[in-house]
Amino acid sequence: MVSSCGRIFFQHVVTIVHWGLLSSDATPALLNSAYSHTPSVSDGPRRQRGVQILLVSLPGLTLLGFVVSDPVSGPVRFPSEQFPLPGIPMPVDGPSGWPALLSLLLAVAMPFFCSAISIDEAWNQLLMREKMMQLGGQLVLTEQEELANERLMALKKAEVTQAMRTQKFPPSMHFFRAKTLIEKSEVFNILKKMPKGAALHVHDFSILSMNWLVKNVTYRPHCHFCVTPSGYLKFKFAYPAPPTPKPAECSEWVLLEKYRKELQNVTEFDNRLLQTFTLMTENPEVAYANQDAVWSKFNSIFFTISGLVHYAPVFRDYVFQALEEFYQDNVLYLELRAMLFPVYELNGTVHSQEWSVKTYREVACMFAEKHPGFIGIKIIYSDHRVKNVSFIMKSIQTAMTLRTMFPRMVAGFDLVGHEDTGHSLYDYREALMIPTLHGVKLPYFFHAGETDWQGTSIDRNLLVALILNSTRIGHGFALTKHPAVWADSWKKDIPIEVCPISNQVLKLVSDLRNHPAAVLMATGYPMVISSDDPAVFGAKGLSYDFYEAFMGIGGMAADLRTLKQLAMNSIRFSTLMDIDKKAAMKTWEERWNKFVADLAGRPK
Numbered sequence: 001m002v003s004s005c006g007r008i009f010f011q012h013v014v015t016i017v018h019w020g021l022l023s024s025d026a027t028p029a030l031l032n033s034a035y036s037h038t039p040s041v042s043d044g045p046r047r048q049r050g051v052q053i054l055l056v057s058l059p060g061l062t063l064l065g066f067v068v069s070d071p072v073s074g075p076v077r078f079p080s081e082q083f084p085l086p087g088i089p090m091p092v093d094g095p096s097g098w099p100a101l102l103s104l105l106l107a108v109a110m111p112f113f114c115s116a117i118s119i120d121e122a123w124n125q126l127l128m129r130e131k132m133m134q135l136g137g138q139l140v141l142t143e144q145e146e147l148a149n150e151r152l153m154a155l156k157k158a159e160v161t162q163a164m165r166t167q168k169f170p171p172s173m174h175f176f177r178a179k180t181l182i183e184k185s186e187v188f189n190i191l192k193k194m195p196k197g198a199a200l201h202v203h204d205f206s207i208l209s210m211n212w213l214v215k216n217v218t219y220r221p222h223c224h225f226c227v228t229p230s231g232y233l234k235f236k237f238a239y240p241a242p243p244t245p246k247p248a249e250c251s252e253w254v255l256l257e258k259y260r261k262e263l264q265n266v267t268e269f270d271n272r273l274l275q276t277f278t279l280m281t282e283n284p285e286v287a288y289a290n291q292d293a294v295w296s297k298f299n300s301i302f303f304t305i306s307g308l309v310h311y312a313p314v315f316r317d318y319v320f321q322a323l324e325e326f327y328q329d330n331v332l333y334l335e336l337r338a339m340l341f342p343v344y345e346l347n348g349t350v351h352s353q354e355w356s357v358k359t360y361r362e363v364a365c366m367f368a369e370k371h372p373g374f375i376g377i378k379i380i381y382s383d384h385r386v387k388n389v390s391f392i393m394k395s396i397q398t399a400m401t402l403r404t405m406f407p408r409m410v411a412g413f414d415l416v417g418h419e420d421t422g423h424s425l426y427d428y429r430e431a432l433m434i435p436t437l438h439g440v441k442l443p444y445f446f447h448a449g450e451t452d453w454q455g456t457s458i459d460r461n462l463l464v465a466l467i468l469n470s471t472r473i474g475h476g477f478a479l480t481k482h483p484a485v486w487a488d489s490w491k492k493d494i495p496i497e498v499c500p501i502s503n504q505v506l507k508l509v510s511d512l513r514n515h516p517a518a519v520l521m522a523t524g525y526p527m528v529i530s531s532d533d534p535a536v537f538g539a540k541g542l543s544y545d546f547y548e549a550f551m552g553i554g555g556m557a558a559d560l561r562t563l564k565q566l567a568m569n570s571i572r573f574s575t576l577m578d579i580d581k582k583a584a585m586k587t588w589e590e591r592w593n594k595f596v597a598d599l600a601g602r603p604k
């Protein structure tokens, strides 16, 4: 005990000599040094404010002294202003020489003249400051929200306590095993009812439960399938039957209706189909030994379902049903990464990309008419990052044309696919600069930093995303490894789209308590939660990802404020026009108030 006090004393005296008094802005400074090993304090004038902490150790006695020059944590300002970002050396302007010695003497003498405050008070003040920093920490809850928060946090505490006892905590387990446990959670049931705002990071054909494809789409007439030499299924609707493929490409087409009639066990066949359409498996660690293995199956799913979802009647129904699934999950608006592959008719006619955008618009309008409060959808036109730069140049042209034709439907451009095995954004720089060179505005929404490989050209996609002013960053999983990008993107208010389940299933992180967004959430970095490809992961809407973010990433520190901020962020960082954003926020607020009233009214 005495020796640890001695150590603390030594550490703090050294700190005091070197820096003078620690101000209330010391936490960021400490965090800062933890990251960069460069001791730092925040800017000069701000050191004058707040609580000055003196820690003094005398034999057998450790005292904390505080000088309050201003009430703790005044109004919190722009986040990157209140929180010096890691790795950015701050001016070294602490006292030295005589002033430092004076500080030291003051530090020793202070506790005898000032009223010392207890460890508990110091602890509470630190806690309070961290609460203010975290995502949503600056929100002031209404009385009813406070009540609702109490109910929610009591349930959360009970579930976490139970998990600590049983050592079975869904966010620390693989989602495929955690799913049934999550569905039993009371917190999850509340999250399902919560108005979550918008889904800003989802991919075109992985947003509707795959069961619908199996049970509805593959039972439609004229559905054929063939098997590629590598064993992948391919589908095509055609009448009359489609021409036989080249043997190197696929087997002969088989009419599914006829095939099912000859089967002994259709249920088993349908279950196998479902397995082909998702990544779900009982033993994911064995099935997917590494990231390449899981991406290989992931890509095969998009390849396989392509012929189903791009059949015109299915395309329309798919979009409608997907919106229904999100609406049921209390999501009112979506921005879809869409590749706009050709949609075909039964007779083989193929539609243009404009047709697809128009159809998205039509279906969304039709859906909105039947679903009160639904706001709509937008498209982020996306191409695949395996393509070489000349193809991407064409896609950029297409994106510019589509955005000119449908300014309210096409939000911008992105590049999708496995980042590690694709081209870096830097490789594409020539293509990505085209809009600027032509004086055309084409907003970017880059997937960037969806990698574990620090310091590679792929990891540096984050730099390019920032330089090219990406409106939002898809995943940004590696952001905390790039302090300069982190600082600047925060200043520019560029949010990251965090997709917890996707990151776990695609093997970037296994225990979601260790997701890098935990740090970003604790410091209040702008973010939204999304589900990426819920249907492929066996999830639905946004609730499962909200559960993982709320329980796992945010831990016990996350409360109703966090959830409210995340929901509001999803509208704030959407690409809706200001007037539509206001309307969306109003609709969301009405629903939020109702949700809060219900939650507050629950029996204790």
Ligand SMILES: O=c1[nH]cnc2c1ncn2[C@@H]1O[C@H](CO)[C@@H](O)[C@H]1O
Residues within 6 Å of the ligand: 203, 204, 205, 298, 299, 302, 337, 338, 339, 384, 416, 417, 418, 419, 447, 450, 502, 532, 533
């Ligand atoms: O998390 C992701 N990162 C990068 N690409 C993705 C992710 N999820 C899906 N896709 C890609 O999006 C296309 C369908 O729109 C598919 O090519 C799929 O690989």
